[in-house]
Amino acid sequence: MEEEVPSIPGNAGIDPVVALECPWIEKYRPETLNDVVAHKDILTTLDRFLEQDRLPHLLLYGPPGTGKTSTVLALAKKVFGPKYKSMTLELNASDDRGIDVVKKEIKDFAGTRTIFGLIVLLCRTGFKMIILDEADNMTQTAQFALRRIIENYTANARFCLICNYVNKIIPALQSRCTRFRFSPLTSADIQGNLERILDKENIKATPDALKAVEKISGGDMRKCLNILQSSSMASKEVTVESIYECTGDPNPSDVMWITHSLCNDSFEDCYHKIFEIQREKGLALIDIVRAVHEQIIKHDLPSVPFCRLLESLSDLEYRLTAATNEKIQLGSFVGMFGQLKEELASQPCK
Secondary structure, eight states: OOOOOOOOOOOOTTTHHSSSSHHHHOOOOOOSGGGSSSSSHHHHHHHHHHTTTOOOOOOEEEESSSSHHHHHHHHHHHHHHGGTTTTEEEEEEETOSHHHIIIIHHHHHHHHOOOOOOOHHHHHHOOOEEEEEGGSSHHHHHHHHHHHHHHHHTTEEEEEEOOOOOGSSHHHTTTTTTEEEEEOOHHHHHHHHHHHHHHHHHEOOOOHHHHHHHHTTSSSSHHHHHHHHHHHHOSEEEOOHHHEEEHOOOOHHHHHHHHHHHHHSOOOHHHHHHHHHHHHHHHHHHHHHHHHHHHTTTTTOOOOHHHHHHHHHHHHHHHTTSSHHHHHHHHHHHHEEEEEEHHHHHHHOO
């Protein structure tokens, strides 16, 4: 008797396999170095290393979603071909970050010179590859142990360290690697890649929606694809409104309205207006604070009260990252602008 396949709620008439679609971040992950978006100077340098058979240990650092992991995986595929997984050890240092992993898994893999069925491949390349993603989360003890392993097994292994914060990597490891910084993707790179993916998926999106995705992501392509995929599943056409509804970020029109209220309304009116818009749209106060900061920083205000306001906003953001009461912090937020208005009113007109 055949087992009945359970239906997926909200997807009547759709094949369950189709409904559970692969995430775009994996579906459109670059297969070759030529597929990697941006950072062409880095890719050219890596190609030159391979042509001259002089690939060093690598340290790739920069913000999330800028192509560091994709570049290393594409590099491994180019070096080893279809059997790259057998010649590559990939570890996420956020999970496997202790000295035990360094001494066992990494040392064992680096120290094994031949593997059954891969002797020819190893002889052709001369080395295996060890990829440590999020290496900045490794303990210092593990990093010092890794330094010795890199020294001892350079003859038959290449290490690729990937991290967001290079200052968390000990100098001894940095000095043993060739460093490449991956900067946030430019607007042209993001827009071009998003348009290409939308065309392949046969999804319509307005130009303003793509600009909103780019703004929210901050140059993070992985975040761009996650936002775009979620929004495309929620509505037939991707619009600015659907993007902000999907992410939960404050809509620019709401931010302008809140900023106007902060600068012009009384404390009580402003407090209730912001509280109501939070309740209706499910906005987090920390997101409102960050969005208002982007608006207020563009204003031309007297230096002393303006600096005081910016300092207060930074303190408020720090408090909101902890377990604080949002209603109390909202009062503090509105009060900052009340103080600013009083200071500006008390200053003599020039």
